[in-house]
Amino acid sequence: MRAHYLQHVAFEGLGSIEDWLCLHRYQVTCTKLFESANFPDVNDIDLLIIMGGPMSVNDENDLPWLTVEKQFVRSVIDAGKPVLGICLGAQMIANVMGASVYPNSKKEIGWFSIYSVDSQEHNLFCFPVSAQAFHWHGETFDLPKGAHLLASSQACVNQAFQLGSNVIGLQFHLETTPESLNQIATHCGDELVAGEFIQSADEMKKASQADFDSINHLMVQLLDFITRKN
Secondary structure, eight states: OOEEEEESTOOOOTTHHHHHHTTTTOOOEOOOOOOOOOOGGGOSSEEEEEEOSSSSSOOTTTHHHHHHHHHHHHHHHHHHHOOOETTTHHHHHHHTTTEEEEEEEEEEEEEEEEEEOOOOOOSSSOOOSEEEEEEEEEEEEOOOOTTTEEESSSOOSSSSEETTTEEESSSSSSSSOOHHHHHHHHGGGGGGOOTTTTTTTTTTTTHHHHHHHHHHOOOOOOOHTTTOOO
């Protein structure tokens, strides 16, 4: 099995996802957009993971590689491959499927609860009724046509969605580890200004190992879900 991931900045890597890929013996390749915009043939991958980043999907004038990346992401979705988008990655999935991405009314940075959205539809991933998750975003998105809302938070309605049986976008970060939290807090610390849903770096780093284990376990469940055999 072959997994490919799209990395937008050096400090937002796979986090705990790397352990899952290793456990399942995936051959892993990566496009580092901060170095080059070379993408594999869609037929050569079995799973696509789109990581986060501080830029916007609307920054195509400043970052022309975004246009090529969007074309690639759309081609993978159209090919029926499992796709997971995290934060910027979720916004990209929404955008390439025709939805708008724009600033949320409030930035959400730190550990805040998400809440599952009840649905009568079958074949949808089920989040816990309530769960703590790590967030770092200032934008949100409309749901693309045909998408099912899976989770919301107090600060942001569209936190997670599913398209079809194997495409999921997450506004929040379940892959976060203590190391990756330190990385993003170091490189994006200028965003930690006073706000209703913005925690300080010290407050975020008070999270216990159990907190990280909980979100990482939820990530395992989600990856198992989108790669299951239907």
